[in-house]
Amino acid sequence: MSHAIINGAIVPESEAKVLISDLSIQRGYGIFDYFRARAGEPVFLEDHLDRFYHSATVMRLTPDVDRSRLKQLLKELIEINGAPHAGVRITLTGGYSENGYTPATPNLLITLAPYHYDPTSFDKGIQLVTNDFQRQLPEVKTIDYLQAIYLQPYIREHHADDVLYHQNGSIRECPRANFWAVTENGDLITPADRILKGVTRKKILTMRDLRPQEAQLPLSALVTAREAFITSTTKIVTPVLKIDGRPVGNGKPGPIAAEIYRRLIGMRGGHE
Amino acid sequence: MSHAIINGAIVPESEAKVLISDLSIQRGYGIFDYFRARAGEPVFLEDHLDRFYHSATVMRLTPDVDRSRLKQLLKELIEINGAPHAGVRITLTGGYSENGYTPATPNLLITLAPYHYDPTSFDKGIQLVTNDFQRQLPEVKTIDYLQAIYLQPYIREHHADDVLYHQNGSIRECPRANFWAVTENGDLITPADRILKGVTRKKILTMRDLRPQEAQLPLSALVTAREAFITSTTKIVTPVLKIDGRPVGNGKPGPIAAEIYRRLIGMRGGHE
Numbered sequence: 367m368s369h370a371i372i373n374g375a376i377v378p379e380s381e382a383k384v385l386i387s388d389l390s391i392q393r394g395y396g397i398f399d400y401f402r403a404r405a406g407e408p409v410f411l412e413d414h415l416d417r418f419y420h421s422a423t424v425m426r427l428t429p430d431v432d433r434s435r436l437k438q439l440l441k442e443l444i445e446i447n448g449a450p451h452a453g454v455r456i457t458l459t460g461g462y463s464e465n466g467y468t469p470a471t472p473n474l475l476i477t478l479a480p481y482h483y484d485p486t487s488f489d490k491g492i493q494l495v496t497n498d499f500q501r502q503l504p505e506v507k508t509i510d511y512l513q514a515i516y517l518q519p520y521i522r523e524h525h526a527d528d529v530l531y532h533q534n535g536s537i538r539e540c541p542r543a544n545f546w547a548v549t550e551n552g553d554l555i556t557p558a559d560r561i562l563k564g565v566t567r568k569k570i571l572t573m574r575d576l577r578p579q580e581a582q583l584p585l586s587a588l589v590t591a592r593e594a595f596i597t598s599t600t601k602i603v604t605p606v607l608k609i610d611g612r613p614v615g616n617g618k619p620g621p622i623a624a625e626i627y628r629r630l631i632g633m634r635g636g637h638e
Numbered sequence: 639m640s641h642a643i644i645n646g647a648i649v650p651e652s653e654a655k656v657l658i659s660d661l662s663i664q665r666g667y668g669i670f671d672y673f674r675a676r677a678g679e680p681v682f683l684e685d686h687l688d689r690f691y692h693s694a695t696v697m698r699l700t701p702d703v704d705r706s707r708l709k710q711l712l713k714e715l716i717e718i719n720g721a722p723h724a725g726v727r728i729t730l731t732g733g734y735s736e737n738g739y740t741p742a743t744p745n746l747l748i749t750l751a752p753y754h755y756d757p758t759s760f761d762k763g764i765q766l767v768t769n770d771f772q773r774q775l776p777e778v779k780t781i782d783y784l785q786a787i788y789l790q791p792y793i794r795e796h797h798a799d800d801v802l803y804h805q806n807g808s809i810r811e812c813p814r815a816n817f818w819a820v821t822e823n824g825d826l827i828t829p830a831d832r833i834l835k836g837v838t839r840k841k842i843l844t845m846r847d848l849r850p851q852e853a854q855l856p857l858s859a860l861v862t863a864r865e866a867f868i869t870s871t872t873k874i875v876t877p878v879l880k881i882d883g884r885p886v887g888n889g890k891p892g893p894i895a896a897e898i899y900r901r902l903i904g905m906r907g908g909h910e
Binding site: 370372379380382383384385386387388389390391392393394395396425426455457459460466467468469475477479499502503508509510511512513514515516518519 | 642654656657659660662663666667668698729731747780787790791
């Protein structure tokens with residue numbers, strides 16, 4: 367992708383820089399959101415912007431562009447990059463802090479990246495390894511992925527594809543995806559709180575005939591669960607075939623995951 | 639301060655920038671260390687560099703300058719800025735990640751800032767408000783201060799100067815300082831683990847005649863404690879007069895804090 371936007375100005379990516387006094391670099395303070403553009407149109411844009419402005423408010427960061435201007439900037443960037451199909455990231459940082467601690471006027475960064483989805487992902491599924499960890503400010507999409515990146519070797523050592531966070535046995539989320547299980551009774555459950563509430567998760571919660579529930583979900587429920595899967599903008603629905611080396615259900619992608627996947631592909635505007 | 643160093647190159651501060659693909663901005667991934675320069679000489683430099691390289695190793699970030707080259711860069715920056723008295727910060731970020739997630743060649747940033755110490759700080763003391771929070775990767779000096787900055791209004795609302803983290807009642811640390819108490823029995827205690835181990839704390843642990851102990855320290859011990867104080871490069875020793883609005887001891891700076899303060903000023907090369 368050739369260009370990015372910094373505080374409303376379109377700049378070549380090779381010049382897309384911020385001063386090192388920015389509070390993201392100094393103190394890890396910033397938020398972002400990420401979504402897909404398809405045929406030039408951001409997918410589920412209103413949901414993502416709702417969350418972006420919510421994250422900003424909680425962190426007391428005030429973007430100096432309003433929603434309609436932000437949409438215009440997104441459109442311009444997609445056009446100038448000639449990238450109708452892309453992953454779009456909007457980042458809002460703590461800004462150039464005078465004392466290196468107190469947030470200042472935020473810097474707004476918009477970048478595009480190629481968006482890849484491998485259509486064999488659903489059938490392949492993934493394996494997870496668990497880790498007792500509670501994200502700080504969990505309902506805010508902060509830039510904090512310290513633990514997730516730190517755990518990369520741990521994930522590889524356990525022959526897993528990603529980590530599943532839990533707190534004292536109560537399941538939370540993956541670093542970049544929500545978690546779902548179909549229990550032995552057939553209940554479709556996703557953890558209720560202390561997580562980042564994904565836009566894909568939100569869409570699934572509208573599928574009322576499937577009776578999705580937001581509830582406590584203990585790790586112990588996985589022993590007898592029929593299915594487990596994760597959901598996100600990038601992963602759509604990806605079945606979890608093993609957790610901590612133990613198969614979930616029959617160790618294959620399940621019918622509820624497949625049905626949700628089919629519906630989401632429809633809602634997202636057709637297959638990739 | 640007029641200049642900074644980025645990856646070995648001296649640049650004017652107004653041009654001290656990194657690309658927004660840096661993993662500190664994208665994922666909050668980076669470490670740093672901070673120390674004082676006095677009369678052109680960094681104070682306790684070896685201790686700080688030990689910790690800096692340790693933090694880098696744990697985070698799998700490999701600075702491409704070795705220790706002697708780093709010392710040379712520090713010297714050059716202090717000279718070019720004409721700043722024999724300054725706070726020095728060395729930051730090592732996750733670098734320009736190809737996929738926005740996997741650490742790359744780190745960026746090494748060195749900056750100077752004015753170092754202020756108000757000599758009336760000791761007598762004034764501070765007030766703390768408690769918060770149940772455990773820092774992630776606590777023994778690494780990461781750039782993660784999300785919770786600390788998020789809590790700034792909470793601190794002000796409680797008429798406090800800073801926050802004291804504890805986990806289920808077990809005292810940890812302040813965001814930028816270690817915590818100490820003198821218990822009702824006269825024991826001098828600082829929390830043993832799950833904290834960042836400060837260089838000032840390390841110096842105090844060498845004052846064997848004062849019998850400093852690294853141990854569990856419950857919040858409940860503060861009710862009957864004779865003294866409490868925090869220690870750091872910036873705060874030296876600052877008495878804690880109230881915690882959650884309740885006076886510690888007689889609510890005045892105590893004799894153990896005063897003695898440690900006196901000795902540290904000596905070790906640091908005289909009063910500020």
